[in-house]
Amino acid sequence: METLKPKFLLSENLNRLARYLRMMGYDAVVYKSISFSNKIRLVNKDRRIYLTRSPKESKSNQKFNRFLIKSVKIDEQLKEIKKYITFPNDFLFSRCIECNKLLYQIDKGKISNLVPEYILQNHNDFLVCRKCGKIYWKGTHYQDMMKKLSEL
Numbered sequence: 001m002e003t004l005k006p007k008f009l010l011s012e013n014l015n016r017l018a019r020y021l022r023m024m025g026y027d028a029v030v031y032k033s034i035s036f037s038n039k040i041r042l043v044n045k046d047r048r049i050y051l052t053r054s055p056k057e058s059k060s061n062q063k064f065n066r067f068l069i070k071s072v073k074i075d076e077q078l079k080e081i082k083k084y085i086t087f088p089n090d091f092l093f094s095r096c097i098e099c100n101k102l103l104y105q106i107d108k109g110k111i112s113n114l115v116p117e118y119i120l121q122n123h124n125d126f127l128v129c130r131k132c133g134k135i136y137w138k139g140t141h142y143q144d145m146m147k148k149l150s151e152l
């Protein structure tokens with residue numbers, strides 16, 4: 001399934017959108033301080049779609065998939081890329097919001113000293129990022145984001 005989902009490379013000023021895309025399970029990378037031509041090379045190599053807020057970049061006559069984001073607001077930005085994204089629940093929380101790595105199920109017993117007691121008592125499903133160690137569960141933050149997404 002992984003290969004059927006669009007993958008993205010975003011310009012640095014779209015970091016927040018990248019986090020939302022990861023939350024929905026999309027592969028969304030942001031590279032800091034690399035040149036435009038290097039971005040294009042990576043977009044083509046990894047078959048990504050380049051999301052940018054720069055009209056100049058989007059009009060480039062080089063060959064690569066790109067999409068111009070017009071709004072500065074996250075809600076509007078998500079609407080703008082609606083044609084690329086579907087919103088099935090099982091996509092959610094499959095990727096680390098911070099580092100774009102896939103998350104893995106982790107046994108509740110293994111993380112009992114890493115999350116607050118009341119979280120442990122109220123949740124059974126936990127996911128972990130093997131790169132940064134961040135632990136995810138479907139708490140209030142998750143519900144807020146779900147709400148925002150379902151409103152779109």
Ligand SMILES: [Zn+2]
Nearest residue numbers: 096099129132
């Ligand atoms: Zn991570």
